[in-house]
Amino acid sequence: MMDLPKTLEKKLKAVISFLEGKKVIVGFSGGVDSSLLAFLSKMHAKKALLITEKSILYPDEEIEGTIQFAKRFNIRHKIIERNPLENKDFQKNPSNRCYLCKTDLYNDILEIMNSENYDIILDGSNADDLSDYRPGMQALKELNISTPYIDYDIHKNDIRAICKFFNLDVQSKPSMACFSSRIPYGQIINEEKLAMIREAEKFLRDRFNLKQLRVRLHEETLARIEFLPEDFTKIFTLENIELIKRKLKEFGFSYITVDIEGFRSGSMNEVLDLGNH
Known part of the structure; x- marks a missing residue:
């Protein structure tokens, strides 16, 4: 197995240290970013719960992939069914559409966090996401959703390298958008x-x-x-x-x-x- 570069190893250790002792919920899409967060949370957090949104915005095959990943690593997994089209403002498709959707989704997850006494919610947005127009980031800030990859300057290629290091078999998975x-x-x-x-x-x-x-x-x-x-x-x-x-x-x-x-x-x-x- 190839070793990680020292700078990346240091960032990974910082994320692990951040997770230790916490009861965490991971917003889990099954993509590369959230899969690594799920794995690290299972290994290092005090308690971990994965929450996946099932809706008409995503292929059904992606849901099956999340189920299999959670089973593979024995991580508690909850699927919540949502219809974003119930939000009339979202239907109008404004340029801040992602903000509206993320706000609705994470408000639902916050209810679960509070009712089940978890400490924090993690989102897999990474440092590369800061270079594109991502209105959903504003929702994360407003709702105090944690973004470890951004906080520790971890980029997409870094995440793929760490996934390969841990043999997660997701490092080649293509990026997905709704x-x-x-x-x-x-x-x-x-x-x-x-x-x-x-x-x-x-x-x-x-x-x-x-x-x-x-x-x-x-x-x-x-x-x-x-x-x-x-x-x-x-x-x-x-x-x-x-x-x-x-x-x-x-x-x-x-x-x-x-x-x-x-x-x-x-x-x-x-x-x-x-x-x-």
Whole structure:
């Protein structure tokens, strides 16, 4: 097993020291960041509970992954079912949409923390998240949710390295964002749109064995697909193009386009004037 760099080892020890003696709840999505937090909490906190949100904003397969991880490490795990669309302001899809959703989610988790006498709630946001527009961070600050990776300057690549060090088998897992992030700000979020996105991404991922992609939905029925550039040659045959066109039209899309810039996280933020946020 490869040793960690000294600076990263020091940061890891600081996180472990922070966890010791505390009863913690981890907001657990099953991604790389929260999986490492879950593991460290199980190993070093006084008591650990993982809480996962099940909603129409995430693929069902992700939920199954959280269940398996919790079983593997024998960590107490609770799944809470939520419908973010019950928040009418969220449906309107403002640029601070993530703030609204995070506030609702962590208020629910705070109720569990208080009723079950836990000390703190941990969120897996990392130091890289500070470089993009992340309105959800404001909700974490307002509700006093702890962000150890940010507090100790731990970045995504650091987290992947630590996961590899502990053989967690999640270090190669691609970054995931909720389905509402596929819809441009200001365009209404509803169940029909989310279902179109969910079905299209599942089809493309399964059919072409893709690790990463996004299907962005513009103006009700236009799909802008972001593939990893290295997948372009695998996908773009005449036969595959015909298949993609037919299937996505079955899912409700009228126009199917491919973004030649390829996959990039947060591409919907490119139109924002961040100086005003």
